[in-house]
Amino acid sequence: MNEIFHDYVFDFYRKMKINQINLIYEGEVTHQITKAFTALTEENMAKDAEPNGLQMKVFHIIVESLQNISKHAQNLRGIESDLKGIGTFLIAKSKTDYFIIAGNLVHNEDMESMINLLEKINKLDKKGLKLLHKEQMKEGKLSDRGGAGLGFIDIARKSGQKLSYDFKSIGENTSFFILTTQIPRLKIS
């Protein structure tokens, strides 16, 4: 019986190494988890002597990605109680980029508005994003869960990349939403 676990762990270890995954988490995303992951990543990036600007970008995108999970997962509360606050989170690092990957369940009814926003963001250039951010700062209100509607916009601005996302269908009413943010390690401007 234990053989299965041993094989699983070994396989898991090798896959993590091959895909250059530094951290992987599946479970409830709490504020404590956010603090732990940011502290750990900061420590690792300092050890690798990454430039300050890059460290802050990665830090920022980790915080926003995790807070997205905790907020959206919170929205499911009361409807599917076993799903609340749960998400999957990965950090990978290649020679050229950091990758922050966040996954969580969403209701299919919320998918359309999410896609609209993500696509709207992906069509904008740097200047357009700046304007959208400004607009949202002025018009947007903090939601009950403390979301400012700025998370995706900010992730796109800080990373300087298009938002790469996917919805994987799970059952009739829910999908698994995945957002991958790629942050170039070499300065691009």
Next chain:
Amino acid sequence: MNIIKIEGQEDTPKIVFDPSNDIFEISGRSLPEDAAMFYEPIIEWLQNYSQTPNDHTEMHIKLNYFNTASSKLLLDILMILEEMVEDGKSCIIKWFYDEDDEDMEEAGEEYSELIEVPFELLTY
């Protein structure tokens, strides 16, 4: 008038609002678990202060990091200063950033575009 003095934590900023010593400062990093709850008493205090403020109010902001939820509340704080200026009071915002930190510099520039208050960007 009473003062606000909150020590900074790993996820919340240091805040000192002390009118009798002319100190108004927000510094450190801001990613509270519940940003609205954290900033509520600060905003309320500032609203009270804005009724009978000092002749001149100089707000120093020395944040090295804030999340998007905090960014919205920071705007609410700065908008109280804007109302003070509209009422004919003298205010200035001094935004300090690390000279290597382009994101914080840009954030400062953007706040200066969002509100009508004398605004200075300074490196530290």
